[in-house]
Amino acid sequence: MxxxxxxxxxxxxxxxxxxxxxxxxxxxxxxxxxTTEGYDPAVWSQMAEQLGLQSLTIxxxxxxxxxxxxxxxxxxxxxxxxxxxxxxxxxxxxxxxxILTSGDQSAQEYLLPGIASGETIGTLAFTEDSxxxxxxxxxxxxxxxxQKQWVLNGHKSFVIDGxxxxxxxxxxxxxxxLSLFGVKGDADGxxxxxxxxxxxxxxxxxxxxxxxxxWLIGTDGGAEPGLSKTLDLAxxxxxxxxxxxxxxxxxxxxxxxxxxxxxxxxxxxxxxIKHKCADMLLExxxxxxxxxxxGWAAAEDSDELPVVASLAKSYCSEAYFxxxxxxxxxxxxxxxxxxxxxxLYFKRAKSSELMLGDPSYHRELLAQRIGI
Numbered sequence: 001m002x003x004x005x006x007x008x009x010x011x012x013x014x015x016x017x018x019x020x021x022x023x024x025x026x027x028x029x030x031x032x033x034x035t036t037e038g039y040d041p042a043v044w045s046q047m048a049e050q051l052g053l054q055s056l057t058i059x060x061x062x063x064x065x066x067x068x069x070x071x072x073x074x075x076x077x078x079x080x081x082x083x084x085x086x087x088x089x090x091x092x093x094x095x096x097x098x099i100l101t102s103g104d105q106s107a108q109e110y111l112l113p114g115i116a117s118g119e120t121i122g123t124l125a126f127t128e129d130s131x132x133x134x135x136x137x138x139x140x141x142x143x144x145x146x147q148k149q150w151v152l153n154g155h156k157s158f159v160i161d162g163x164x165x166x167x168x169x170x171x172x173x174x175x176x177x178l179s180l181f182g183v184k185g186d187a188d189g190x191x192x193x194x195x196x197x198x199x200x201x202x203x204x205x206x207x208x209x210x211x212x213x214x215w216l217i218g219t220d221g222g223a224e225p226g227l228s229k230t231l232d233l234a235x236x237x238x239x240x241x242x243x244x245x246x247x248x249x250x251x252x253x254x255x256x257x258x259x260x261x262x263x264x265x266x267x268x269x270x271x272x273i274k275h276k277c278a279d280m281l282l283e284x285x286x287x288x289x290x291x292x293x294x295g296w297a298a299a300e301d302s303d304e305l306p307v308v309a310s311l312a313k314s315y316c317s318e319a320y321f322x323x324x325x326x327x328x329x330x331x332x333x334x335x336x337x338x339x340x341x342x343x344l345y346f347k348r349a350k351s352s353e354l355m356l357g358d359p360s361y362h363r364e365l366l367a368q369r370i371g372i
Contacts, residue, residue: 048118176221
């Protein structure tokens with residue numbers, strides 16, 4: 001195993017960083033977070049056509065580039081650093097992975113090329129009002145209607161980009177067990193309501209299904225193993241995002257500590273600030289190690305993935321939240337203001353901490369998976 005990125009991966013990072021510096025500066029983040037859609041369709045198209053980001057980990061046979069999860073975490077780390085407002089996480093980390101892990105060849109051939117080209121925005125509708133990320137929290141009912149069609153009744157909450165997705169992968173319960181269904185974003189009987197959330201840079205919606213037509217992906221009652229792997233892959237992707245955000249918080253804090261003068265000297269010369277920055281550095285570097293190892297496990301389809309995914313998600317969540325909180329403290333009064341970006345990272349850190357399950361949930365999951 002080699003934690004050093006290759007020259008090609010370093011070039012990918014540089015290309016994505018240049019693109020995001022141009023397309024996702026703070027001014028653009030603030031503009032998009034005030035819109036209902038929460039993203040710029042032109043930038044979304046450029047991401048697909050110029051950089052091929054949506055197709056990165058999709059196999060070539062389905063119109064993708066066929067790269068590994070290591071390349072994906074490089075991209076997500078940069079996106080997390082810039083707080084990119086776009087449905088990339090929902091489409092790539094949730095929707096595409098759900099299709100890939102379903103084992104349904106026909107669904108992969110039908111759905112993945114649209115995601116790879118950037119034409120399709122997708123998401124996974126998993127959680128309900130309880131906010132639970134385990135199978136026991138699923139109550140949405142799916143009933144067979146005809147030979148191939150199904151109808152869904154129930155609701156989903158906290159669906160990332162659920163109000164703009166053209167493809168919604170819905171986890172429902174049939175008499176046979178947990179199943180995965182595809183629903184078009186404009187399907188009859190589907191009501192999509194945007195939610196007011198703390199983190200305005202990542203939009204969420206509540207979806208209500210009333211006899212909504214759907215089609216089965218995979219086998220009836222056989223979705224749980226694939227969904228479990230999807231959530232593990234999504235946890236790794238989110239950990240990479242969190243690392244990017246934490247690194248940006250660290251850089252911002254160190255730069256401010258060097259330039260902010262108090263009592264005739266930079267505040268970075270005071271022991272209290274030195275200790276804060278040193279602690280942040282230790283946690284950020286440790287978070288990188290956890291996220292990179294998890295990315296390697298995902299790329300190699302290692303048996304360790306379930307363990308390291310929960311480990312990375314729990315550690316990176318706490319590291320990012322701590323870094324964002326300390327950034328506000330180091331910046332002092334200005335760090336609390338709306339004009340300063342510190343609060344944007346703090347809100348993203350908190351929402352990411354809860355997404356896919358909080359650190360306590362993942363530590364419990366980790367303990368179960370290693371047999372404690």
